[in-house]
Each structure stands twice: as C-alpha cells, then as structure tokens.
Amino acid sequence: MNSPKYLIYLHGFNSSPQSVKALQMNQFINDNCFDISIVTPTLEVTPRIALEQIISIVNDIKNKHVNAVIGFVGSSMGGFLATLCGEKYGVKAVLINPVVAPHRMIDSLVGDYTNPYSGETFKVTKKDGNELAAMNFDALSTASNYWVLLQQGDETLDYCDALSVYQHSRITLEPLGDHGFVGFDRYLHAIVEFLFEN
Structure with missing residues (x-):
C-alpha cells in the first residue's frame, strides 16, 4: 500500500495561509494531486510557539499514518521553520x-x-x-533534502546569505524578482516532484 503523502506549507512573517503563494500551492494540490493532502496552518507569531505548532501537526499525522511521507514548503520565515523541520525529521523541504x-x-x-x-x-x-537564536542551526545534516528558490531582487533579504548556507543544496537563482518570489506558480509541479517523487 502506498504511503500517505502530506505537504505542509509554512507562510512567512506577518503573512497567512491566504497569501498568494499559499493559495496557489493549495489550488495546485487540490486540482492535480489527489494522493497528497496539503496542510497550511496559520502560524503563531512567536517563533518557539510556531515551531511547537508544526511539530504538533507532524505528530498528529504520524499518529494517524506511521508511514506517512511529509514534505515542507516554506516562504521567508517559513523557510527557516521548514529547515528546522527538515533537520528534525530528515524530510525534504522547498x-x-x-x-x-x-x-x-x-x-x-x-x-x-x-x-x-x-x-x-x-x-x-x-x-x-x-528564542530564534536558541532555535538556529549551524549546518545542514542532509543538504540534498533542500531546494532553495531565490530571486536577486529580494528587497527584504540578502539572497547571498541563503546561497552560503544552502550551497550544497539544489538552488534556483533568478535575476530580478522580489521577496514574494515573482512567478512562483511556474514551479508548483516541480516542487511536488522534488518532495515526493525521487
């Protein structure tokens, strides 16, 4: 029997499951991936509580399906949290x-x-x-578990920081763009493939 698949989408700081990328991800999964359940929690502002919230979601999934395959997609601060979860559970994250x-x-x-x-x-x-300092990671245990989508036009973060930390991971770096990542919907199919098909 196939293992149940779950995609957990983590929004960024001061964002929401109603953000454009979260809605696009939800729509794509619901329209095209009938074997994948998507979870898009409203994350607490406090980083420690947000991480506890995500861990609780994972625990609930694993209690229902011990063999569940879980993948994360995280934007901005959600990307930091998705990395912490990738490290904790040894799963893939975009x-x-x-x-x-x-x-x-x-x-x-x-x-x-x-x-x-x-x-x-x-x-x-x-x-x-x-709290964030206490949560921070020093190095990635399995760099190949991560695919990082970056745009050089990010007005909020210096993309070079991510290039350094994830240098041994799969990286897509585009010119221009912005912090929201222009054209995210171009990658939806490839994201699902990365998380669940190899």
Missing part, C-alpha cells in the same frame, strides 16, 4: 527566499505590527530574538 539566522535581524524587526490578512495586531520583542 524554501522560497528563506530567512537565514533570523535572530540577527531582530533589531530591525522589534515593534508593533498589524497582520494584513487578519487585521490582528502583535509585537515583536527582543525575547523573540533570543
């Missing part, structure tokens, strides 16, 4: 303009925010930076 060592960015992120999708307000504090 990372879209991922954040690298987010604790180093905390000084520029501290402040008050309103989520553009839900309207909820929240704060980012130095404590979040401390």
Whole structure:
C-alpha cells in the first residue's frame, strides 16, 4: 500500500495561509494531486510557539499514518521553520527566499505590527530574538533534502546569505524578482516532484 503523502506549507512573517503563494500551492494540490493532502496552518507569531505548532501537526499525522511521507514548503520565515523541520525529521523541504539566522535581524524587526490578512495586531520583542537564536542551526545534516528558490531582487533579504548556507543544496537563482518570489506558480509541479517523487 502506498504511503500517505502530506505537504505542509509554512507562510512567512506577518503573512497567512491566504497569501498568494499559499493559495496557489493549495489550488495546485487540490486540482492535480489527489494522493497528497496539503496542510497550511496559520502560524503563531512567536517563533518557539510556531515551531511547537508544526511539530504538533507532524505528530498528529504520524499518529494517524506511521508511514506517512511529509514534505515542507516554506516562504521567508517559513523557510527557516521548514529547515528546522527538515533537520528534525530528515524530510525534504522547498524554501522560497528563506530567512537565514533570523535572530540577527531582530533589531530591525522589534515593534508593533498589524497582520494584513487578519487585521490582528502583535509585537515583536527582543525575547523573540533570543528564542530564534536558541532555535538556529549551524549546518545542514542532509543538504540534498533542500531546494532553495531565490530571486536577486529580494528587497527584504540578502539572497547571498541563503546561497552560503544552502550551497550544497539544489538552488534556483533568478535575476530580478522580489521577496514574494515573482512567478512562483511556474514551479508548483516541480516542487511536488522534488518532495515526493525521487
């Protein structure tokens, strides 16, 4: 019997399962991949709680299907979390303009925010930076488990940071673009293949 397949999509900081990429991924899976279940959680703002949330989702899946195959897709901060999960579970992940060592960015992120999708307000504090530092990874145990999609026009992150950390992984680097990754839908089929077919 085939193992059940689950794709877990992790949105970025101050984003939502209603983001364009999350909706595109959902639509593609629902229209074309009847053997794959997609999970797109609304992640908590606090990094430690967000990771606990994802671990709980994985545990639920594994309790139902001990032989389930799980793959992650993560954008920006979701890419950082997807990497942590890839390392923890030894599974594949596709990372879209991922954040690298987010604790180093905390000084520029501290402040008050309103989520553009839900309207909820929240704060980012130095404590979040401390949690991120404690969560950070030093090196990848299996670099081949990752495919990194980068665009040089990313206005939020320096793509060179990801090039360095994921240098032994599969990398697609495009000129121009932006942090949201212009034309993400071009890669949907290839993402599914990478996660589940080899």
